Amino acid sequence: MESDEQLFPIAILIDELKSDDVSLRLNAIHRISTIALALGPERARDELIPFLQDSLDDEDEVLLSLAEELGSGFVDYLGGPPYGHLLLGPLENLAAVEETVVREKASESITKIAEVLSEEQVQEYYIPLLRRLSGGDWFTSRTSSASLFAAVYSKVGDKTQEELRKMFAALCNDDTPMVRRAAARDLGPFAKNLSKELVVSDIIPLFRKLSSDDQDSVRLLTVQDLISIAEVLDHDETKNYLLPSIRSAVSDKSWRVRYMVADHFVKLASAVGEDVVRDELVLAFVQLLRDNEAEVRTAGAAQIPGFAKLIDQDVILARLMPCVRELASDSSQHVRAALGTQISGLAPLLGKDATIEHLLPLFLKLLKDEFSDVRLNIISKLEQVNEVIGIDLLSQSLLPAIVELAEDKQWRVRQAIIEYIPLLANQLGVEFFDEQLSNLCMSWLGDTVFSIREAATVNLKKLTDVFGVQWARQTIIPKVLQMGVHPNYLYRMTTIFAITTMAPSLNTEAICDNILETVVPMVDDPIPNIRFNVAKAFEVLAGVLSQTSEGKAVIKSQIVPGLEKLKEDQDADVRFFAQKAAETIAV
CATH class of the missing domain: 1.25.10.10 (Leucine-rich Repeat Variant)
Known part of the structure; x- marks a missing residue:
């Protein structure tokens, strides 16, 4: 019991x-x-x-x-x-x-x-389950069964495999659109388990029926089936058996089907072989890029660099570039945004001269787009263009646009520019940076948006890593420290944030000679938020100073007394962070 x-x-x-x-x-x-x-x-x-x-x-x-x-x-x-x-x-x-x-x-x-x-369990339990579900009275069970065939097809004998193919074919011919939709979704995975001969004899007729279904929700799912079947066949067979279906899909009356073709175009082109790409798909792609529906053009724009890799440079220039120029002026901001993300991927394929002639004017055009996402997408991908045409030419062409974007009314655009600056600075060199971009970087520290001020302090740290501590001491640290005595507490707060962020990239000499003379007096700042951030800054600065004997002496003589004072502060938050910093330093 x-x-x-x-x-x-x-x-x-x-x-x-x-x-x-x-x-x-x-x-x-x-x-x-x-x-x-x-x-x-x-x-x-x-x-x-x-x-x-x-x-x-x-x-x-x-x-x-x-x-x-x-x-x-x-x-x-x-x-x-x-x-x-x-x-x-x-x-x-x-x-x-x-x-x-x-x-x-x-x-x-x-x-x-x-x-x-095991094969025995599949035969005894799984196949009967499939029969019940695929032959069920309610469409719900038949719909569910469609995804269950591929998992066991290779585990059963020839006779059962033939039965499975017939059961799947029945789903493809079901009266209920939801069942046919499920069959269309799972036809490709099922086909991958079959021999090439069976794909030709059994699967392609089912695919053709589904791809001409009167429901566009069924037809759009056959685009992925088309790719799966093409991957099983060789290129000549693809040309013989699938070309009419490709043409039909590209010209389908439903924009949702054309969208699916555009969205999977590179996969489709990779599966069908060079001959079909050259003879059929270039024109088909151009047709999709000029589609009446913005959604289709957006999906097509996202496929441009991937498809361009499959064709020759002269074809890119003759066939694709006219479409790219049209898309850069497209009425839909989403199309232009998608192009902005992808257009730089053409630079490595076109080479320096063609990029300068054909792409650079489009970059400048998109950088002035009224829609912020377009500008952001262009900025985030400029590195590929730089690798092709060189920073000198890129900076001459783009600098005016970058300066303009640095003052953009959209703070996310300003933030994207800030994140791009260290890369640009590394490639431009210190002299060009000091002349053209230094003041710009400092101006961001006074931005009205906190995220921009925060990004600006991170930017200064990265620039210090690029150009060195000595450059930072001469060029940016004095300007940062000047803000430490500004009447507006936000500027003083930014000084503390900047020092805390930059400290790991500085050395003992810079901290002792430049930083502490500004930070230590801020222990007496009237704003509690600044005082507890001073405590945080002391903790970070002490971590750098503790690496040298000279620095350890400075910790004892300047930082510890400052923290002792803050530990007695009337504000609870200031006392908390001062105590935490003191314990960390003591450890």
Whole structure:
């Protein structure tokens, strides 16, 4: 006879799963693996699984969690793969419920379990499950079955494989659009398990039927099937069997189908071979880039550099560049933004001369775009252009635009420029930077937006790493320290932030000779926020100074007395950070 202690886990689970409170039932499902572990494999198989199978009438949220838990290594709690088929029962019920996300999660868990099943288990338990689901009266079960074929096709014999192909074909010809949509989604993965001969004889006719379906929600999913099938066939076979379908998809009456083609164009072009790309896809791509729908043009713009890698330079210049120029002036800001992200990827393919002639004017045009995302996207990708045409030419062309953007009304644009400055400075050299960009960098420290001031202090640290401590002492530290006595407390606060951020890049000499004479007096600043940030700064500065004997002496003579004073401050936050800094320094 089982003790009360042995019955306790399953009893608690039953009580919680029967509760009216959804959160309790959900909590029980999340603990189901712990319950199974407490029960042991035998009781989990004999009691827990039947209970779960009989208690599936619940909220979608609970069912979704159950579907997920059963596919997350739950086989181990039943005693390993020999008992994995026991989970198929509850999951089959979940795969037939009305809620889509539950069905999809259940199907995903079933395919995970299929991986650990033996051929005998697949034949005895999994194939009957597939027959029931794919032949179910309700479309929900038939929809779920579509994703379950690929997982076991290679584990069964020829006769069963033929049956699976017929069952899948029935789904492709189903009267319900939702079932055909599921079949279209899973046709590609299923095809990858078949021989080339069977792909030609069985899969391509199904693909053609689905790709000409009267529902565009079905047709758009066949674009990925097209790629999967092309990857199985050689290039000549692709040309013979798939070219009409490619042409139809590019010219489909539904913009959603054309969008899918544009969005997957590089994958499609990579799969079909050079001949088809040269003879068919260049013109098809141009057609998509000039599509009436902005969504299609946006997707196409994102594919430009990837597709350009597959064609010759003269074709890029003759066919693609006219489209790129049109897209740079497109009426849709989203199209221009997508182009801004991708256009710099053409520079390495065109080379220096063609980039200067064809791309540089477009960069300058997009840098002046009224939409901030367009400008941001261009700025973030300039490195590729720099590698091709060199920083001298790039700086001459772009410097006026960069200066203009540095004062842009959109703070995110100003921030993007700041993040690009260290890279630009490294390539321009110290002389050019001091003449053209130094004042700009200092002006950001007084920006009205905190994020810009913060980014500006990080920028100064990076510039110190690029040009060295001596340059920082001569060029930027004096300007930073001048702000430490500014009447506006925000400027004084920025000084402390800048010093704290830059400190790891400085040396003892710079801190002792330049920094401390400004920071130490700020212990008496009237603003508490500044005083506790002084305590934080002392902690960081002491970390640098402690690396030399001279620095350790300065810590004792200047920093420790400053912290002692702050530890007695009337403000609690100041006392807290001063105490924390003092403890860190003492360690």
